[in-house]
Amino acid sequence: MRSTLGAPLLLLLLLAAGSDGTGAEMDRKPNFVLMMVDDLGIGDVGCYGNDTIRTPNIDRLASEGVKLTQHIAAAPLCTPSRAAFMTGRYALRSGMASAGRAQVLLFLGGSGGLPASEGTFAKRLQQQGYTTGLVGKWHLGVNCERRGDHCHHPNQHGFSYFYGLPFTLFNDCMPGEGSDVMADLQVTLRHMAIILGVGLFTLVCVRASGLLEVSLWLLVSLFLISILATAVWYVPFKLLPTWNCIIMRNQDVIEQPMTVETLPQRLLGEAQNFVRRNSDRPFLLFFSLAHVHSPLFETPAFAGKSRHGCYGDNLEEMDWIIGKLTETVDSLGLANNTLMYFTSDHGGHLEDANSRIGQSGGWNGIYKGGKAMGGWEGGIRVPGIFRWPGRLAAGTVVDEPTSLMDLYPTLKYLAKDTLPDRLLDGHNLMPLLEGSVKRSEHEFMFHYCGVYLNAVRWHPPGI
Missing domain, CATH: 3.40.720.10 (Alkaline Phosphatase, subunit A)
Structure with a gap:
C-alpha cells in the first residue's frame, strides 16, 4: 500500500518542480x-x-x-x-x-x-x-x-x-595621423607663436647691435606674450593624446x-x-x-x-x-x-x-x-x-x-x-x-x- 501511493506522490512532486522551473524561465x-x-x-x-x-x-x-x-x-x-x-x-x-x-x-x-x-x-x-x-x-x-x-x-x-x-x-590618438581637432585654429595659433618669436628675436638683435633703441619693457612684454601664445597652442592641442x-x-x-x-x-x-x-x-x-x-x-x-x-x-x-x-x-x-x-x-x-x-x-x-x-x-x-x-x-x-x-x-x-x-x-x-x-x-x-x-x-x- 505504501509503495502504491509513493510513486504517484513522487511523480506529482517532480511535475510541480518542473512546472515551477518552466514558469521561472518564462518569467x-x-x-x-x-x-x-x-x-x-x-x-x-x-x-x-x-x-x-x-x-x-x-x-x-x-x-x-x-x-x-x-x-x-x-x-x-x-x-x-x-x-x-x-x-x-x-x-x-x-x-x-x-x-x-x-x-x-x-x-x-x-x-x-x-x-x-x-x-x-x-x-x-x-x-x-x-x-x-x-x-x-x-x-x-x-x-x-x-x-x-x-x-x-x-x-x-x-x-x-x-x-x-x-x-x-580621434586622429590625434594615432601617431602619424595628424590632428582633426580645430585644425585651422591650431594653424593660426602656431603661426602667431612663430611670428611673435621671430619678432622678439629680431628686436633683441637690433637692441644688441645698437641700431635702434628698443625698450627693455617691450622685449619683456613680447617675451611673455610669446610664452603665452606658445602655451595656448601647445598645451591643449599638442598634448591631445594625453588629454583625450x-x-x-x-x-x-x-x-x-x-x-x-x-x-x-x-x-x-x-x-x-x-x-x-x-x-x-x-x-x-x-x-x-x-x-x-x-x-x-x-x-x-x-x-x-x-x-x-x-x-x-x-x-x-x-x-x-x-x-x-x-x-x-x-x-x-x-x-x-x-x-x-x-x-x-x-x-x-x-x-x-x-x-x-x-x-x-x-x-x-x-x-x-x-x-x-x-x-x-x-x-x-x-x-x-x-x-x-x-x-x-x-x-x-x-x-x-x-x-x-x-x-x-x-x-x-x-x-x-x-x-x-x-x-x-x-x-x-x-x-x-x-x-x-x-x-x-x-x-x-x-x-x-x-x-x-x-x-x-x-x-x-x-x-
Whole structure:
C-alpha cells in the first residue's frame, strides 16, 4: 500500500518542480545586446544594398530578425545623436546640442556632458534589477567641476560596468595621423607663436647691435606674450593624446594614452566576458564600437582583404566582431531570450580621406549628404536590425519611420518598467517589430543640426 501511493506522490512532486522551473524561465526578463557602430554609412552593409563589401554576420542578423528601412538618427553627429539614443529625447531637451562651431565634445577635460538629472535606458533598467554594461565609446562627458568628480561618467548614468573610451577615437590618438581637432585654429595659433618669436628675436638683435633703441619693457612684454601664445597652442592641442586618448575601466584610467593597435580585440573580449559573467541574470550590454571612425585600424588579419582599401578592411573587421559577439550569445544558449540590435550613431563621413590610405569615410547609398550635414538623409538614415529568435519573425522588413530614440521606450516596455517618466520623443517599437501594427507612431520627426532645425518629416495619420 505504501509503495502504491509513493510513486504517484513522487511523480506529482517532480511535475510541480518542473512546472515551477518552466514558469521561472518564462518569467525571466529578456537580455539586451545593443551594438552601435561609429560613422557607418547605411550603404556600407550588404543587407542594405552593398554588394562589394562582405558583411555576412550583420546580414545574418537581418535574415534572422527584423530590418528597418527608415531608421533615423536624431542628429548627424556623435554627441547629440548618442545623447538622444540614451535618453529617448532630442538632444536639445538635455542641453546636449550646441549653437557654436563645435557641436560635439572636443576635450575630455572640459566640463560638458550629459546632465546627472537626465534619465537613460541604462538607469531605468538598473532600477529593474538588470546588470548593465557599456563597452566601447561614451563621448558624453566625464567631469563637471573638478577632476575626478565623474558627474557625467557612465557609472553615474546607470551602467554598472564601463570599459572603453570615455571620449572618442580621434586622429590625434594615432601617431602619424595628424590632428582633426580645430585644425585651422591650431594653424593660426602656431603661426602667431612663430611670428611673435621671430619678432622678439629680431628686436633683441637690433637692441644688441645698437641700431635702434628698443625698450627693455617691450622685449619683456613680447617675451611673455610669446610664452603665452606658445602655451595656448601647445598645451591643449599638442598634448591631445594625453588629454583625450585614454581607456578607463569604471572610474580608473588604465591607459594614457591608449594603445590603438590592440583596441578592437580588447573591446570584443570585454563585451564577450560581460555576457559570460552575466549569463544567469538579466543584463543589458551596450557595445559601442570604435569602428569605423577615423583613424582606421590596420589589423594584420584584415589588412588588404577587402575591395575598398583600409576602410573596407575596417568594415569587414567590424562585421567579424559583430559575428563573434553573436556567436558568444548563441553558444551560451541565450539567443531565444536576448534582443540583439545593430545600428550606427549617424551616417558615414563623406569628406574624410587622406593621401596615404584614400577613402576614410563611409558610403550612404542613394542618400545625399553625410556626417555633420544637417537635414540631408545621408547624415541621419542608419541601419536598424533587431534579432530575437522565437519572438520576432525572421526576414521581416519594416518600411516605416523609426528613430534611435525608440530604443529607450522599447527597452522600458520589455523590462516591464511602468514607473512615471519624463516626456519622451521615442515610441515603443515592439508592436511594429512583432507585426501587430503596420504604422509607426511617429507623426513628425524633427531633424536638427546643433540647435537648428534643418528639416521635418511628416508621417500623416491614415496615409
